[in-house]
Amino acid sequence: MRGLPRTLRGLPRTLRADLLTSGAEPDGRAGAPRWLEWRPVIAVPLTLLAVGMLVLATNQYAFHYRTGVLLGILFAGAQSVSLVVALYRPVPAWWTSLLVMVAVTPFAAQAHQGDVFPSNGVSVTGVPGGPAFPWDGASVAQQAGSLFLLALRVRPRIAAEALVITVLAGLVCGAGVPRPGGGDLRLALLVLVTTVVVGAALGGLGVARTRLVVQEERTAEERARRTLLEERNRIARELHDVVAHHMSVVSIQAQVVPHLVDNPSDALRENAEAIRRNAVDALTELRRVLGVLRSEEPLTEAARHAPQPTLDRLDELVGNARGAGLAVTVTVSGERRTLPPGVELSAFRIVQEALSNTMRHAPGSAVRVEIGHRPSGLTVRVTNTAPQRAVPSSAGAGHGLLGMRERAAMLGGELATGPTPDGGYEVTAILPARSADGPVGPAEPAPRTP
Known part of the structure; x- marks a missing residue:
């Protein structure tokens, strides 16, 4: 009760902010319902309805309320057009409907002067069978339509304010116009209230669904971003082992250098020692980076110290896939040469992920693995035929294709994936490499799947 005076004092300001606006979204709420995209389609039947109401309302205003044909068309046209504009x-549009009702009131009051309504509710003088003003059939339908479209678009509070103002204005306008009883009034009020309640409920449901869709899209984006970060962390942990191995070799070789020279100079000893210290410091920093990137679920001791795989273990990987029931054939072309450990590791992981995806998404298919050694680098192609049986789609974004793409991009290579004409799937990666003799030319472009 203490806040009631403050609420009443702020009521004019609230009504002005809510109802004195020409915007499409007067309440400014986010998550507009998606049915608004269909407004051009909805406007077609609504326009036909407005034309029918124009004819009925013109006849009512011009002849029942004696406004004349021109004013009748003007009043009826404004109300009919407002029904379409309300979209x-x-x-x-709601204000237009309300103002037309107020403007017609003097004509209706003058037209009903002298009418007599006996107990059966039929006018015996003046306008025979005159409608109950202001909510006769055409007018109540038009106002109900405007209120319904308003309630679909605004907050329930604004819809309630518009309903109260409409009812109060209607009661005031109809106070001086005789009516044949209160039946039509009660029915009109029931129609208006029901329309606003249904419109507000449907509008709230539409906004809730739209916000749910937006939230699901944001969740999917966050999930994809988290998956990307997890995959990059995993790749970084694997590359740590490769880099750490090289730095360890550098440290050992720097320590051995002075012993390979007879009577090494002091400058040679100092430079070799500086190289060793820098290598040790780099290893320390790498361990710190690995500590930052470590998984929430720490690896086992055996997995932590296991060497990173290379293409030398390809036969073991293919053997495991065949043991799981997958028909795999391997083709190696080109002259095999020593490749950087990062390229070997990435090629192995790409084949591993492709085989895992095939077992999950294409059970019973035949898989062909092709490894091509080229002067510019390494080509990895994994192709599977159509699955022999349907499998349920997996929810969410996986790490397979994402990890392949990240590994290829890390090396400056390319990755092409996509379905094949026979219903299968193909993964092709071009991994540029630096040979033992020095740098090579740019990688050949990845072939695209037709």
Whole structure:
């Protein structure tokens, strides 16, 4: 009760902010319902309905309320057009409907002067069978339509304010106009209230669904971003072992250098020692980086110290896939040469991920693994035929294709994936490499799947 005076004092300001606006979304709420995209389609039947109401309302205003044909067309046209405009500007359309009702009131009051309504409710003088003003059939339908479209677009509070103002204005306008009883009034009030309640409920449901869709899209984006970060962390942990191995070799070789020279100079000893210290410091920093990137689920001791795989273990990988029931054939072309450990590791992981994806998404298919050694680098192609049986789609974004793409991009290579004409799937990666003799030319472009 203490806040009631403050609420009443702020009521004019609230009504002005809510209802004195020409915007499409007067309440400014986010998550507009998606049915608004269909407004051009909805406007077609609504326009036909407005034309029918124009004819009925013109006859009512011109002959029942004696406004004359021109004013009757003007009043009826304004109300009919406002019904279509309410799809785009609900508040101005509602105000138009309300102002037409107020403007017609003097004509209706003058037309009903001298009418007599006996107990059966039929006018015996003046306008025979005159409608109950202001909510006769055409008018109540038009106002109900405007309020419904308004309630679909605004907050329930604004819809309730518009309903109260409409009812109060209607009662005031109809106070001086005789009516044949209160039946029509009660029915009109029931129609208006029901329309606003249903419109507000449907509008809230539409906004809730839209916000749910937006939230699901954001969740999917966050999940994809988290998956990307997890995969990059995993790749970084694997590359740590490769880099650490090289730095360890550098440290050992720097320590051995002075012993390979007879009577090494002091400058040679100092430079070799500086190289060894820098290598040790680099190893320390690498361990710190690995500590930052470590998984929430730490690896076992055996997995932590296991060497990173290379293409030398390809036969073991293919053997495991065949043991799981996958028909795999391997083709190696080109002259095999020593490749950087990062390229070997990435090639192995790409084949591993491709085989895992085939077992999950294409059970019973035949797989062909092709390894091509080229002067510019390494080509990895894994192709599977169509699955022999359907499998349920997996929810969420996996690490397979994402990890392949990240590994290829890390090396400056390319990755092409996509379905094949026979219903299978193909993964092709071009991994540029630096040979033992020095740098090579740019990688050949990845072939695209037709």
